[in-house]
Amino acid sequence: MDNKGSSSLMPQIRIRGLHKIFGPDPELMLEHVHNGVRKQELLADFGHVLGLRDINVDMKAGEITVIMGLSGSGKSTLIRHLNRLIEPTDGEILVDGEDVMKLDQSGLRELRRRKMSMVFQKFALLPHKSVLQNAATALEVRGHNDDEREGEARRWLARVGLEGYEDSFPHQLSGGMQQRVGIARALTANTDIMLMDEAFSALDPLIRTDMQDLLLELQSELHKTVVFITHDLDEAMKLADHLVILNEGEVVQQGEPQGILLKPADPYIEDFVSDINRARVLRVRSVMQSHSTGREIAGEVDHNDTLESLIAISGGDTTHNYRVMRDGKAVGELDMRDLVKALTPSVAARSFSER
Amino acid sequence: MAFYDWLFDSLGLRAWCDGGKQDGPMSMAELLAKAKGKQAAEDGESFPFPSLDTLHEACGAMPRTREMTAGLEQLFLDVKDSLKIVLDPLTQPLSWMLDGALWLFASMPWWVLLPLLLLVCWSITRSLRVSVLVAVSFALLGFIDHLDSAVQTLSIIFVCTSISVVLGVPLGIAMSKSDRFQKATLPVLDLLQTLPSFVYLIPLIFLFSVTESKLYGIAIILYAIVPVIRLTDLGIRLVDRDVIEAADAFGMTNRQKLIGVEMPLALPNIMAGINQTIMMSLAMVVIASLVSAPGLGVLVLRGIRNLELGVGLVAGLGIVLLAVVLDRVSKAALDRVDKSKAGGL
Numbered sequence: 123m124d125n126k127g128s129s130s131l132m133p134q135i136r137i138r139g140l141h142k143i144f145g146p147d148p149e150l151m152l153e154h155v156h157n158g159v160r161k162q163e164l165l166a167d168f169g170h171v172l173g174l175r176d177i178n179v180d181m182k183a184g185e186i187t188v189i190m191g192l193s194g195s196g197k198s199t200l201i202r203h204l205n206r207l208i209e210p211t212d213g214e215i216l217v218d219g220e221d222v223m224k225l226d227q228s229g230l231r232e233l234r235r236r237k238m239s240m241v242f243q244k245f246a247l248l249p250h251k252s253v254l255q256n257a258a259t260a261l262e263v264r265g266h267n268d269d270e271r272e273g274e275a276r277r278w279l280a281r282v283g284l285e286g287y288e289d290s291f292p293h294q295l296s297g298g299m300q301q302r303v304g305i306a307r308a309l310t311a312n313t314d315i316m317l318m319d320e321a322f323s324a325l326d327p328l329i330r331t332d333m334q335d336l337l338l339e340l341q342s343e344l345h346k347t348v349v350f351i352t353h354d355l356d357e358a359m360k361l362a363d364h365l366v367i368l369n370e371g372e373v374v375q376q377g378e379p380q381g382i383l384l385k386p387a388d389p390y391i392e393d394f395v396s397d398i399n400r401a402r403v404l405r406v407r408s409v410m411q412s413h414s415t416g417r418e419i420a421g422e423v424d425h426n427d428t429l430e431s432l433i434a435i436s437g438g439d440t441t442h443n444y445r446v447m448r449d450g451k452a453v454g455e456l457d458m459r460d461l462v463k464a465l466t467p468s469v470a471a472r473s474f475s476e477r
Numbered sequence: 478m479a480f481y482d483w484l485f486d487s488l489g490l491r492a493w494c495d496g497g498k499q500d501g502p503m504s505m506a507e508l509l510a511k512a513k514g515k516q517a518a519e520d521g522e523s524f525p526f527p528s529l530d531t532l533h534e535a536c537g538a539m540p541r542t543r544e545m546t547a548g549l550e551q552l553f554l555d556v557k558d559s560l561k562i563v564l565d566p567l568t569q570p571l572s573w574m575l576d577g578a579l580w581l582f583a584s585m586p587w588w589v590l591l592p593l594l595l596l597v598c599w600s601i602t603r604s605l606r607v608s609v610l611v612a613v614s615f616a617l618l619g620f621i622d623h624l625d626s627a628v629q630t631l632s633i634i635f636v637c638t639s640i641s642v643v644l645g646v647p648l649g650i651a652m653s654k655s656d657r658f659q660k661a662t663l664p665v666l667d668l669l670q671t672l673p674s675f676v677y678l679i680p681l682i683f684l685f686s687v688t689e690s691k692l693y694g695i696a697i698i699l700y701a702i703v704p705v706i707r708l709t710d711l712g713i714r715l716v717d718r719d720v721i722e723a724a725d726a727f728g729m730t731n732r733q734k735l736i737g738v739e740m741p742l743a744l745p746n747i748m749a750g751i752n753q754t755i756m757m758s759l760a761m762v763v764i765a766s767l768v769s770a771p772g773l774g775v776l777v778l779r780g781i782r783n784l785e786l787g788v789g790l791v792a793g794l795g796i797v798l799l800a801v802v803l804d805r806v807s808k809a810a811l812d813r814v815d816k817s818k819a820g821g822l
Contacts, residue, residue: 205726234728245721250741260727262737311727 125307132219133180134314134347135204140177140213142199142371145170148211161370173199174371177213179451183314183343186337188379190358191368197351200368201319204349205238206230217315235264239308243320245300247292253279253303254288260311278306282336298329309340318350322357334360347432355394358401361381367391380408384464392425396467401430409464410446410454417443424451431459478527479534494536557683564684568691571640571698575690577773578632587624591615602809614802623773623795628774630799633765634758637694641702643753646747649709650735659710670703674764693765700761704753713739714747748811755803763796764787773799 123181143151143153143164151170161172174196181187191197200206203215206222215222217237225233239260247256255262257275279288292300301321305389318337322330333358341348352358358365358379365379375387386392407425420442423432436442440458447453494689525531532539540548567805582590591612598611618627652659677696685692724734740747766774773792780789 173699207722207725231728231730234726238726240723240726241718242723242726244719246719248720248723248738248741263729263733265725307727317726 134183134218135179135181136214136216137177137179137181137203138214138216140174140200140203140215140352141211142173142196142203142208143170143211145149152212172371174203175371179319179373179376180351181347183347185363186341186348186350186361187364187366188350188352188353188358188362188364189368190355192353194370195368196371197353197368198319199371201317201333201351204315204317205234205240206435234259235311237313238315238317239311240317240319241301241308241321241446243303243323245292245297245304245324247300247303247307250294251291252288253284253290253292253295256292256303256426257306259307260313274310274312275306278309279303281309281340282306296298296329299324301325301333305336305340306338309344313346315347315349318348320351320353321472322360323352323354330357337361355398356403359398368396380404384408399430400465400467401433402428404429404464406432406444406446406456407448407453410458411460412454413454415443415457417457419443419445420453422447422452423443423456424448429464432456432458432461479531481527481532481535484527485536490536490538494538496538502579529578553680553683561684563701567697568685571636572689572691572692573631574640575694576638578691579629582628582632583625587619589620590628598806601813602806603813604809607805607809610805611802614798618795618798621791621795623776623792626771626773626792627795627799628778630759630762630774631699633693633762633770633772634755634803637697637701637758637762638751638755640694641698641705641758642751644698644703644756645702645750646709649706649747649750650708650713652706653713660707664694666703666706669699674761675767678765678768685782688770690770693762693768693770696765696768697758697761697770701757704757705747708746708750709743709754712743712750715746716742745811747813748807748814752804752807752811755798755807759796759800759803 129463141152141155142148143155145151145168148170150166151172154164154168155172155175159167161175164170164172177200179187179189189197189200193319199208203210204217204222206225210223213223218234222230222233248259250284254272254275257279259272261271261274263393274446276288278283282305284299284302284306287295287299292303295303301324304321308318322333325333337348337350338361340346348361351363352362362379364376365382366376367374367382368388375382380403382391383395383398383400386395405425406423406427406429409429412426421435422445423435425446425448432444432460436458440462442458444456445452445454446456485491520559529540529545530544533541585593594615595608596614599608602608615624615627618624648662652662674696677699681692681696685695719736720742721737724738729737762770762772763774763777766772766778773796775797777789777794779785780787780792
């Protein structure tokens with residue numbers, strides 16, 4: 123993480139004009155796609171599948187970028203382009219300013235070894251190796267000696283809560299624990315970038331929540347550049363610093379998750395976000411007003427509190443007005459009536475935020 | 478006047494036919510016809526199939542079927558010498574290994590040999606049940622004075638299986654890596670598997686002297702190597718795609734992937750292939766006794782040739798016993814491999 127300083131200005135991963143077309147002659151089809159042929163037409167008329175169309179995303183260092191979409195939206199395809207497990211048809215992927223597309227085999231291997239590690243939906247642990255050996259995979263690949271490997275692997279296994287399981291085999295662990303091994307394996311690689319492909323989707327809900335908390339906790343300490351794929355909006359809202367919503371291989375909307383929730387760009391996303399528990403996801407900072415209203419202050423709240431917790435504090439009384447604090451300083455005020463308005467999806471929320 | 482005269486006449490080939498006319502040896506059918514007199518010849522079919530022999534009657538320049546097979550034989554004899562120059566040195570180590578193994582096992586007294594076999598069995602199976610089975614089987618074979626023959630058979634199987642594995646596993650890996658190579662190899666494997674085992678021996682007898690052990694060694698290896706190749710290929714192709722993807726994502730080289738991921742995960746399948754290879758070696762080693770392979774097969778052959786019913790039956794049962802032992806030992810080894818990662822996938 124030595125390039126943290128410079129990369130806080132430049133995005134660490136920058137995707138420009140990325141296209142992926144599956145089929146016998148993708149190059150030829152690219153022209154059709156540039157001319158505006160849609161996914162359905164491309165499949166029906168030319169027999170090619172449009173995986174990704176003109177993806178442009180910047181992923182900042184130290185942030186969690188969540189790519190969300192339903193199955194078939196191209197999200198798993200997209201994440202596999204970052205380390206070129208899938209070859210793109212067209213476009214640029216810059217990692218720390220270096221074009222991944224231009225790397226040869228050994229350059230690509232170095233990238234996968236030193237810059238990116240990956241966590242998989244189905245864990246993809248080596249069944250014939252112990253938990254400790256699995257966690258040390260990346261170091262073994264790089265040719266570190268046994269002692270170094272073991273020390274690092276033990277440290278990270280302990281960090282994800284698997285102390286005492288080092289000598290077990292993957293099949294002896296539950297799904298949640300197996301994924302902890304998967305995370306420890308990625309952390310042991312000690313890369314700036316961590317790719318997580320539906321990492322928690324195969325886990326049951328309670329364990330999934332645990333794992334999300336674990337990820338956030340690790341992230342507050344390690345500040346990795348995390349690219350997280352999910353089909354679950356609640357998970358996306360909880361984890362994302364930057365949210366990218368994909369549909370049919372195209373980016374429909376991207377930005378700060380609270381912003382997307384309050385200002386959905388099109389009916390597809392409106393539909394998507396209407397089912398979510400807004401009180402739990404929205405935070406005080408997103409619905410507060412940054413100027414003083416001069417009204418009576420009923421108390422102080424943190425800018426990162428969820429609306430749900432504020433409702434609990436206020437006891438459901440909508441007449442109160444709260445002062446919003448950030449690092450001990452007042453940054454704005456929140457009227458409980460605004461809060462209630464923000465809880466209604468789409469139209470009401472939109473007219474509010476345009477004010 | 479033969480039936481197909483008109484064909485050659487109409488094609489204007491009469492001159493060619495008569496020009497090439499030669500009196501080869503008579504075919505059996507001709508001889509019979511002659512013996513029965515002209516009458517029989519004219520009783521022949523009114524519309525015969527245009528086979529080589531029938532056409533030859535009409536046109537002397539057409540070869541007869543027996544001339545074709547003779548030609549094939551001549552072709553084989555012609556290339557034989559140059560083929561031998563290449564094959565002889567290549568295969569000579571096989572003779573040495575077979576002779577060496579036979580000598581080694583034969584020169585061991587039984588009180589060294591049996592404990593050694595048990596030790597090997599125990600170390601690869603770790604199964605008391607299987608080890609007891611092996612002990613009882615060999616004690617029984619020893620008791621009926623078949624131990625020497627059984628051990629000869631065993632040492633041939635041991636050498637041939639080892640070579641099959643050494644050659645077959647890399648071939649299987651190559652097949653799993655290249656679809657084109659797989660496509661090219663599969664017909665050859667099919668041929669090796671379906672060619673009747675006696676037919677193997679025919680060209681080999683021409684190439685090598687029957688006194689050389691490599692003759693039967695090659696026959697056994699060609700016949701028995703197929704399953705280990707097939708199952709290595711299959712095993713590697715069946716390795717979980719997700720795990721392969723993970724290996725790629727962590728930047729493994731192809732070599733690291735092969736040794737660290739694919740081979741270990743394909744091992745149960747490879748072991749199943751080795752089990753099959755052992756069983757097929759055993760089947761072939763009996764037939765190979767026709768070309769001087771020593772062992773229990775020789776006794777079976779004696780039983781057939783001299784109609785010594787008892788000798789043949791006892792030797793046959795000895796082979797069954799050996800088969801059971803080999804199967805159980807290799808299966809127990811396979812189970813051990815499976816168990817170390819059971820339920821992992």
